[in-house]
Amino acid sequence: MLSREQIEALIPHKGKMCLWDEVLAWDAGSVHLRARNHLDPEHPLRSRGRLHAVHLCEYGAQAMAVHGGLRAQHGGDPARPGMLVALRGVQLHCAELDGLAGWIECVADVLVEGEGSQQYAFRISHAGKLLAEGRAAVMLQAPEQNPRG
Structure with missing residues (x-):
């Protein structure tokens, strides 16, 4: 299990914008997280005192970032920054x-994943009840070239 501090070290989101509190489990193909923020x-x-369900898409996108950071760390490489480019099938x-x-x-x-992109499915629930689900695609920044010389 990973703590919030360990999650913040993996992703660019810091402070209150880091939405996940704990990683419960992960492997090469998936990640399971939880939060109570x-x-x-x-x-x-x-917004106006309400936290709308559409914001669960950001939770899903950050789950992808956490998973990418964990995979990169496990492989001994820095995580490649990415940009969310599409949400599909969101319910x-x-x-x-x-x-x-x-x-x-x-x-x-x-x-699906390629050299410059990844697509994930996410499911977010509370007490066993599904709150949101969908797919998200991210384009990854090109790996930095290491000049030799």
Whole structure:
């Protein structure tokens, strides 16, 4: 299990914008995380006092980033920065996250990956009830060239 501090070391999101609190499990093809920051009245994605379900897409995207960071770290390489370029098949099964006591959890699975891109499926739930699901694609920055000389 990884802590919030360890997660922050893997991804560019820091402080309250780091949305995941713990990594429960991971392997080369998937990651399982959980968070309870949706309860924070000062959540950075909160608008007019509400945390809307559409923000679960950002949770899904950050799950991808955490998984990429874990895989890179395991391989001894730096993680390649990426940019979210598409969301597909997103289904929101709730309107907002307010009132959900306890943890929300995410499982993100690698669907397709190439040299410069990755696509994941994500499922986010609370107490066994599905809140959101979808697919997300990211374009990865080209690896830095190491000049020899």
